[in-house]
Amino acid sequence: DAGVIQSPRHEVTEMGQEVTLRCKPISGHDYLFWYRQTMMRGLELLIYFNNNVPIDDSGMPEDRFSAKMPNASFSTLKIQPSEPRDSAVYFCASLKGFSYNEQFFGPGTRLTVL
Amino acid sequence: AQSVTQPDIHITVSEGASLELRCNYSYGATPYLFWYVQSPGQGLQLLLKYFSGDTLVQGIKGFEAEFKRSQSSFNLRKPSVHWSDAAEYFCAVGAKGGGNKLTFGTGTQLKVEL
Numbered sequence: 124d125a126g127v128i129q130s131p132r133h134e135v136t137e138m139g140q141e142v143t144l145r146c147k148p149i150s151g152h153d154y155l156f157w158y159r160q161t162m163m164r165g166l167e168l169l170i171y172f173n174n175n176v177p178i179d180d181s182g183m184p185e186d187r188f189s190a191k192m193p194n195a196s197f198s199t200l201k202i203q204p205s206e207p208r209d210s211a212v213y214f215c216a217s218l219k220g221f222s223y224n225e226q227f228f229g230p231g232t233r234l235t236v237l
Numbered sequence: 238a239q240s241v242t243q244p245d246i247h248i249t250v251s252e253g254a255s256l257e258l259r260c261n262y263s264y265g266a267t268p269y270l271f272w273y274v275q276s277p278g279q280g281l282q283l284l285l286k287y288f289s290g291d292t293l294v295q296g297i298k299g300f301e302a303e304f305k306r307s308q309s310s311f312n313l314r315k316p317s318v319h320w321s322d323a324a325e326y327f328c329a330v331g332a333k334g335g336g337n338k339l340t341f342g343t344g345t346q347l348k349v350e351l
Contacts, residue, residue, distance in 0.1 A: 127280070154337050165341060165342070165343040165344060166281075166327065166341040166344070168338065168339070168340075168341075171336075171337070171338065173336070173337075178336055179336070179338060214280055214281070216280070216281075218337055222288075222337075223269045223271075223286065223288070223331050223337055223339075224337075225283040225286075226281075226283070226337075226339070227280075228280025228281045228282070229280050230278070230279055230280050231279075231280055
């Protein structure tokens with residue numbers, strides 16, 4: 124099993140540009156989570172999906188952020204327009220089933236907005 | 238809403254010494270509790286979890302944690318630390334019926350001196 128795959132691993136962009144982060148969950152997993160990690164705020168849950176449906180997006184910081192899961196094997200997190208304060212490591216994680224099974228994390232995407 | 242506090246931002250121990258990382262949670266009922274570890278440049282990996290029953294839980298890599306309801310704590314322990322244990326450790330809490338949503342602490346960075 125390849126684990127959770129995220130791309131790109133590193134992204135450097137300029138303020139105002141659109142950024143799209145991608146995630147492929149582990150096959151058969153029905154939950155997908157997007158997290159953001161910064162020194163100041165730690166690890167924050169942005170949004171999570173169950174069976175491709177967004178369940179809780181209360182952590183999405185503002186309208187500039189959007190996430191989609193068009194099918195069970197792919198999700199995107201988009202920031203438009205990007206700002207320097209969006210610089211962080213973004214993690215995707217997936218989980219099979221319910222009752223708090225283990226979340227499997229991807230390696231993360233390090234985003235730098237200049 | 239549930240919350241987690243990890244009072245120690247950094248801890249340094251000598252290789253072979255014992256380790257205890259502190260975690261305090263806030264939740265009205267019996268929580269689901271977790272410890273995750275993050276090695277440099279990688280995603281998080283589950284060490285252990287507590288749902289109910291025996292308050293002392295064993296995890297991977299020789300770690301254990303004890304749930305103490307009276308102290309609202311779930312401290313992580315290891316009797317003898319190895320240099321490879323240097324990493325960041327996160328405590329997390331989930332609520333029953335919370336749909337697999339976890340709230341993470343801010344993390345404790347562990348340094349191991351040889």
